[in-house]
Amino acid sequence: MFATYFNCLAVILGSLLGLLLRDRIKPAYQEVVFASAGLVTLVIGVSMALKTGSYLILLFSVVLGGFVGYALHIEEGLLALGAFAQKRLGKKDGNNEQKASNFALGFLNASILFCSGAMSVVGSIQAGTTGDYQLIMVKSVMDGCMAIILSAAYGPGVIASALFVLVYQGFFTLTGSFISPILGEGGINELSAVGGILLLMIGFGLLDIKKFKTGNFCRQ
Known part of the structure; x- marks a missing residue:
């Protein structure tokens, strides 16, 4: 689990650095932060999605996951969790609702970004086996760098994604010897491809092109 702990620490440190930089970024330059994060996320998403061995399987996975996610209202639940966390941890002011929304979006987008790639699964299995x-x-190192950008854009919610990284990668680290033969190389590639689609949704949102309820697609 040492590697997973190190990954979580990198996310936390990167997020804290991003929060420090956020206070120094003028509002006029915030668009640069969102545009940069959005474009890089799109590039990563496309590269991951193209790894699929079957676009039919990819389409089926995204559609089925979306149906289940919308039925369970996953995105709404995350936003409610962000509002609760902001009320408990943050100061009460007129912008509290917006801060809660940013907290949830930061947690959601960062969690998907840090855990959607094949490196999360393969790396964790290698570490455990x-x-x-x-x-x-x-x-x-890559997650820490992206955490700087995301926390500068969304705020402290990105720090909370370290907990998701701990649970997700910790699961594959501890169960790697059982999961690896089941998934195989093809299964890991398809898992990564679906993650790429989710990153494309995040990228479009960061660029203010189209807002998707990305959380509702996380049941694939």
Whole structure:
């Protein structure tokens, strides 16, 4: 679990640095932050989605996951959780509702970004079965850098995504010897491809092109 703990620490440190920079970024330059994060997220999403071995499977996974997610109202639940966390942890003011929404969006988008790639699954399985931490260490550095950008855009909700990283990657680390033969290389690629679609949704939202309820698609 050492590699997963290191990944969480990288996310937390990156988020804290982003929050410090956020206070120094003039409102006029915030568009630059969102545009940069959105474009990079789109590039990552496209590269991941193209790894699919079957576009029919990819389409079926996204549609089925979306149906289930909308039926369970996952996105609304996350936004409600963000509002609750903001009320408990933040100061009460006129912008509290907007802050709660940003908290939830930061947590949601960062969690998807940090856990949607094949590196999360493969790296965690390698760490748990062979003790090879190299892939997760590389991913940790990448996540830390993206956490700076996302927290500068969304705020402290990105820090909370470290908990999701801990649970998600910890699961594959502890159960890697059982999960790896079931998924296989093809299964991991398809999992990564679906994650790429989710990142495209996030990217479009950051660029203010189209707002998707990305959380509702996280049941694939």
